[in-house]
Amino acid sequence: xxxxxxxxxxxxxxxxxxxxxxxxxxxxxxxxxxxxxxxxxxxxxxxxxxxxxxxxxxxxxxxxxxxxxxxxxxxxxxxxxxxxxxxxxxxxxxxxxxxxxxxxxxxxxxxxxxxxxxxxxxxxxxxxxxxxxxxxxxxxxxxxxxxxxxxxxxxxxxxxxxxxxxxxxxxxxxxxxxxxxxxxxxxxxxxxxxxxxxxxxxxxxxxxxxxxxxxx
Ligand SMILES: C[S@@+](CC[C@H](N)C(=O)[O-])C[C@H]1O[C@@H](n2cnc3c(N)ncnc32)[C@H](O)[C@@H]1O
Numbered sequence: 001x002x003x004x005x006x007x008x009x010x011x012x013x014x015x016x017x018x019x020x021x022x023x024x025x026x027x028x029x030x031x032x033x034x035x036x037x038x039x040x041x042x043x044x045x046x047x048x049x050x051x052x053x054x055x056x057x058x059x060x061x062x063x064x065x066x067x068x069x070x071x072x073x074x075x076x077x078x079x080x081x082x083x084x085x086x087x088x089x090x091x092x093x094x095x096x097x098x099x100x101x102x103x104x105x106x107x108x109x110x111x112x113x114x115x116x117x118x119x120x121x122x123x124x125x126x127x128x129x130x131x132x133x134x135x136x137x138x139x140x141x142x143x144x145x146x147x148x149x150x151x152x153x154x155x156x157x158x159x160x161x162x163x164x165x166x167x168x169x170x171x172x173x174x175x176x177x178x179x180x181x182x183x184x185x186x187x188x189x190x191x192x193x194x195x196x197x198x199x200x201x202x203x204x205x206x207x208x209x210x211x212x213x214x215x216x
Pocket of ligand 1: 007008009010011024052053054055056057058059075076077078081101102103104118119120121124125
């Protein structure tokens with residue numbers, strides 16, 4: 001794919017994608033971590049919800065199970081990850097749409113969603129692509145809509161600093177660890193930007209952020 005699409009597979013190398021779910025299950029207390037993000041998001045019946053960079057759709061499925069009356073869509077560039085996602089969704093017999101494309105140019109109309117969530121995708125993007133993706137997410141949110149982001153944040157202990165240093169050998173973490181994600185969110189137009197929580201993992205500190213599109 002053209003490099004400007006800014007896509008990196010979930011574990012950096014395509015042959016590792018089948019191992020992603022096991023890797024994350026071992027590395028994060030996944031249910032608690034994702035459950036916390038979903039709780040923050042306050043999704044109610046009839047909300048249109050998008051999971052950007054859904055990968056194998058673990059979060060997407062949890063959103064739908066937590067609020068079956070919401071209309072949930074998973075979005076990712078990686079066809080391999082989306083194939084895993086489709087199998088999981090079929091097994092769970094849930095009605096979830098999957099859409100393929102790049103977060104740098106979301107194929108959705110302006111003001112389409114009440115909630116957008118994204119977990120562990122932004123650290124795959126360059127600074128410029130993070131800014132583009134934030135602008136795109138802002139564009140597709142309805143007025144009053146909210147964006148909930150979970151991704152690496154500033155490490156909150158010496159151990160977390162060490163773990164982040166190790167992960168930082170492989171990923172584009174400097175914007176994350178430098179605390180610049182909320183600044184970029186505000187620059188993209190989000191209001192009420194807040195750092196809600198930290199979640200310490202074996203990969204380092206994951207921060208939860210919120211941003212809102214002002215109601216008209
Ligand atoms: C580490 S995985 C996280 C998957 C899932 N959100 C989770 O929490 O397990 C990152 C995902 O972001 C996707 N991704 C990376 N860059 C992307 C882009 N520019 N557009 C769409 N998806 C992208 C990758 O394909 C991958 O599935």
